[in-house]
Amino acid sequence: MRPLLEEVYERIRAGGPLPYDAFMRLVLYHPDHGYYATRVPGSGGDYGTSPSLTPWFGRLVARELSAMWDAVGRPDPFTVVEAGAGRADLAAAVLESAGDFGGALRWRFVERFGEIADLQRRRLGALAASAEWSEQLGPGPHTPAGCGCVLAHEVLDNFPVHVLEVAPSGDVCEVYVGEEHGRLIEHLGPLSDPALRSAAEAARATLSPGHRLEVNLDLDGWMGEAAAAVARGYLLIVDYGDVEPDLWLRNPGGTMVTYGTDGFGEEPLTDPGLRDVTAEVNFSAVDRAARRxxxxxxxxxxxxxWLASLGHGALADSLELAADRAAADGRHTDAMAIEADLSEVRCLVGHLGYGDIRVFRATKAAPVPVVAM
Incomplete structure (x- = not known):
């Protein structure tokens, strides 16, 4: 039996069934055997992201960040604090294309795993001179709060969550991970944390028996650290999710899914530690936490x-024109390469895919940024 699976069973036998957040914390973030301790998300992993799909995503995001910098008076430095940056594909694309903004731009990676931080440094190469690394999102002795933007791209969907279910009686119970005959099973029990009561009341008033929803109790603490990380500036979150009650009503069985070498799955208890486990972000909860x-x-x-507001349409048109010109000039290899770029750029806004990802932006003592087209 794999060491991580042994530890899951040992914890259940020692302390009883685990709330889902404890199970996820173990299988995703165990320092030696957790999914994120042994893998780097992005290109070449078990799933892709917009930054790993094409550097054009980062080049468009650079326009947003440059507009933020301009809106707050072009301070030097302007620091982007990125949590969960994976392979650093987004940072690399932004830093490479920052133009005049690049002289003031600094990038702080928040990364708890040393091997991933080393990979990010190698990925950036000479650009790493504009970057620094820390394990905590909030400010520290060497990372004081300044002017900038806290950026979280597909991060919050990997937070450990509690799972609630409306029982046939109408009561709201919590879903636990237990053991039976040498295998992991789910069963219902009482709420493990009083902080879940407000979500349980909302579920009772809105959902039918059998409906599930996920609750991220770590969100408020994370948001507090994000607010402390910037004295003045912005918060930018890009992730899968929705607002209440649409998020719950659209997904009566909950939103928790997995990704592994064999692709998408819906059984979070299968192969713990070998598969990513995610739950869509409740952006109503994000809004409330941000305001607090x-x-x-x-x-x-x-x-x-969002990408349309950053010039995605004009970019796609220019690539299409460049491909047509290359083909007309007989530069067929160039035309094929540009068409491949164009296909990836179009994927960024595709329906039932990357285009449906949600974008949340908030300000802190800063004006709304305006992107110059």
């Missing part, structure tokens, strides 16, 4: 709409 910690939410839309 001094941010002013001012944008919530799809990635499709």
């Amino acid at each position: 910690h001094g941010f002013e939410p001012q944008l919530y839309c799809s990635q499709r709409e």
Whole structure:
């Protein structure tokens, strides 16, 4: 039996069934055997992301960050604090294309795993001179809060969550991970944390028996650290999710899914530690937490709409024109390469895919950024 699976069973036998958040914390973030201790998300992993699909995503995001920098008076430095940066594909694309903004731009990676931080340094190469690394999101002795942006791209969907279910009686119970005859099983029990009561009341009032929802109790603490990380600036979250009650009603069985070498799955108890486990982000909860910690939410839309505001349409048109010109000139290899770029750029706004990812932006003592087209 794998060491991580042994530890899961040992914890259940020692202390009883685990709430899902404890199970996820173990299988995703165990320092030696957890999924993220042994893998780097992004290209070549068990799933892809917009930054790993094409550097054009990062080049468009650079326009957003440059507009933020301009809106707050072009301070030097302007620090992007990125949590869960994976392979650093987004940072690399932004830093490479920052232009005049690049002289003031600094990038702070928040990364708890040393091997991933080393990979990020290698990925950046000479650009690493504009970057620094820390294990905590909040400010520290060498990372004081300044002017900038806290950026979380597909991070919150990997937070450990509690799972609640409306029982046939109408009561709201918590779903636990237990053991039976040498295998992991789910069963219902009482709420493990009083902080779940408000979500349980909302579920009881909105959902039918059998419906499930996930609750991220770590969100408020994370948001507090995000607010402390910037004295003035922005919060930018890009992730899969929705608002209440649509998130719950659209997914009566809950939103928890897995990704592994064989692709997508819906059985989180299968192969713990070998598969990513995610749950869609509740952006109503994000909005509430942001306001509690001094941010002013001012944008919530799809990635499709957001990238359109950053010039995605003009970019796609220019690539299409360049491909046509290359083909007309007989430069067929160039035309094929440009068409491949164009296909990836179009994927960023595709329906039932990357285009449906949600974007949340909030300000802290800063004006709304305006992107110059």
